[in-house]
Amino acid sequence: MTRTLATARRVLQQLSHDRRSVALIVLMPSVLLLVFRYVYDSAPVVFDRVGPQMLGLFPLIIMFLITSVTMVRERTSGTLERLLTTPLQRGEFIGGYALAFGVAALVQSLVSSAVAIWWLGLDVEIPWAIVLFAILDAVLGTALGLLMSAFAATEFQAVQFMPLVVVPQILLCGLLQPRDMMPRVLEVISDVLPLSYATDAFSELATADGFNATMTRDLGLLLGFVVASIALASLTLRRRTA
Amino acid sequence: MMNLAIEVQGLRVVRGGNPVIPGLDVQIPRGSVTGLLGPSGCGKTTLIRSIAGVQVVKAGTVTVLGEPAGSPTNRGRVGYVTQASSVYSDLTVRQNLDYFAAIYGAAQSSVERVLEEVGLADRGDSLTGQLSGGQRTRVSLAAALLTDPEVYLLDEPTVGLDPVLRRDLWQLFNRLADEGRTLLVSSHVMDEAERCHQVLLMRDGGLIAHGSPDELRAQTGADDFEQAFLTLAERSAA
Numbered sequence: 359m360t361r362t363l364a365t366a367r368r369v370l371q372q373l374s375h376d377r378r379s380v381a382l383i384v385l386m387p388s389v390l391l392l393v394f395r396y397v398y399d400s401a402p403v404v405f406d407r408v409g410p411q412m413l414g415l416f417p418l419i420i421m422f423l424i425t426s427v428t429m430v431r432e433r434t435s436g437t438l439e440r441l442l443t444t445p446l447q448r449g450e451f452i453g454g455y456a457l458a459f460g461v462a463a464l465v466q467s468l469v470s471s472a473v474a475i476w477w478l479g480l481d482v483e484i485p486w487a488i489v490l491f492a493i494l495d496a497v498l499g500t501a502l503g504l505l506m507s508a509f510a511a512t513e514f515q516a517v518q519f520m521p522l523v524v525v526p527q528i529l530l531c532g533l534l535q536p537r538d539m540m541p542r543v544l545e546v547i548s549d550v551l552p553l554s555y556a557t558d559a560f561s562e563l564a565t566a567d568g569f570n571a572t573m574t575r576d577l578g579l580l581l582g583f584v585v586a587s588i589a590l591a592s593l594t595l596r597r598r599t600a
Numbered sequence: 601m602m603n604l605a606i607e608v609q610g611l612r613v614v615r616g617g618n619p620v621i622p623g624l625d626v627q628i629p630r631g632s633v634t635g636l637l638g639p640s641g642c643g644k645t646t647l648i649r650s651i652a653g654v655q656v657v658k659a660g661t662v663t664v665l666g667e668p669a670g671s672p673t674n675r676g677r678v679g680y681v682t683q684a685s686s687v688y689s690d691l692t693v694r695q696n697l698d699y700f701a702a703i704y705g706a707a708q709s710s711v712e713r714v715l716e717e718v719g720l721a722d723r724g725d726s727l728t729g730q731l732s733g734g735q736r737t738r739v740s741l742a743a744a745l746l747t748d749p750e751v752y753l754l755d756e757p758t759v760g761l762d763p764v765l766r767r768d769l770w771q772l773f774n775r776l777a778d779e780g781r782t783l784l785v786s787s788h789v790m791d792e793a794e795r796c797h798q799v800l801l802m803r804d805g806g807l808i809a810h811g812s813p814d815e816l817r818a819q820t821g822a823d824d825f826e827q828a829f830l831t832l833a834e835r836s837a838a
Contacts, residue, residue, distance in 0.1 A: 360702060360705075361702065361703055364699055364702030364703060365699075365703075367699075368688070368691070368695070368699040371691055371695050372688060372690045372691055375690045375691065375727065376690065435684070435686065435688075435689075436682045436684045436685075436686035437686045437687065437688060439654055439682060439686065440680060440681075440682055440686040440743075441703065442654065443652050443653065443654060443670070443675060443678065443680045444675055444676070444700075444703050444704060445672075445675045445676050445703065445704065445705070446703045597653065597654060597670060598653065598654055598655060598656045598670070599654065599655070599656060600615055600616075600655075600656045
């Protein structure tokens with residue numbers, strides 16, 4: 359546990375030396391939301407309906423990118439190889455990353471949710487659930503980034519995984535078209551993509567009066583995706599390489 | 601048997617279809633400094649990686665401190681310093697060492713001790729990425745010193761250092777060996793052979809000589825190691 363915490367602290371220390379990235383992480387979703395809000399200035403109803411989705415989507419994309427690039431850097435700089443010759447366990451290493459970026463995700467989600475609800479006037483009944491799902495989405499982005507970084511040899515490739523991993527999920531998650539109105543094949547594919555359940559939860563949140571059974575199911579499934587991605591990611595850390 | 605720190609038998613490593621190490625045997629006694637010398641690309645790093653347990657090997661056994669290389673018990677007892685300084689360039693020197701101390705479960709007080717040992721006591725708060733290459737290498741070395749391991753695997757730790765620092769580091773290596781530690785230090789600077797208890801000369805993935813500096817000189821009749829290497833390389837090619 360101490361080694362997990364030490365790893366999380368180290369990752370956050372690295373981040374803290376990069377002020378510009380900190381500013382981007384904390385503020386970018388809010389700025390994008392602001393733009394989004396005024397795109398639909400003439401139709402505030404649309405913002406109330408789709409705004410919550412964006413609150414979940416932006417952190418997922420940003421955390422996915424940051425995590426996968428950071429992990430590729432760790433793999434290519436030789437530090438990962440070195441760490442794997444120390445008593446540090448693979449689970450502790452991945453756990454440390456998940457924890458560090460989870461903290462970053464928490465800050466990001468608190469800021470963007472506060473901006474959306476109090477400044478941009480997003481009309482939701484249960485704001486704490488919005489924050490909860492936004493954090494979960496950001497952590498999901500981190501978990502997917504940890505996993506996908508194993509397949510990227512360079513930072514250049516890692517960045518290009520974003521359209522590969524995230525864009526299909528945006529197309530299929532039910533944001534553009536309800537999932538049950540898509541062709542059966544696409545619907546089945548969307549069933550196994552985590553963003554579908556995040557979108558589902560945010561759609562519910564936009565209209566529901568309280569935390570309901572659908573949200574509980576979505577919460578459970580998203581947690582499952584996070585745990586599975588993190589577990590798979592730690593399996594991709596090979597002590598011996600060619 | 602117990603006075604052997606490292607024992608390599610029939611090691612064969614193939615990378616990208618090429619036999620980088622076709623078949624190699626070597627024994628390294630405890631409490632010694634062994635220099636692994638040879639030109640770039642001769643397989644020094646691959647051999648060190650195999651001993652560290654991070655290299656996929658095709659055949660052969662590598663035993664370190666009586667355990668298979670890379671075994672969980674060895675992870676706290678073997679300090680491996682890669683050729684590229686494997687420390688975080690976006691952390692300060694002290695933040696790097698604090699992290700490695702936490703990983704190894706070493707006392708925080710050891711951070712100041714190792715900063716002193718590698719001559720970076722005044723650079724603790726500098727950003728590692730802003731240091732020179734040689735200074736970064738020493739941060740990397742300092743991280744290995746934290747845990748006081750029984751075996752040090754050091755891949756070109758003195759490359760690019762000024763002669764005074766190089767001498768200081770070799771003194772440190774010899775002091776560690778006097779305290780019973782085992783060091784395997786690679787270098788492509790032949791003259792560094794002089795500072796080792798025994799020397800392994802490597803070429804094209806094989807050992808062309810193994811012995812004390814005096815023995816190698818006697819074998820070749822050469823005064824300097826550049827010349828000794830040439831003689832031995834020609835003999836092994838013939």
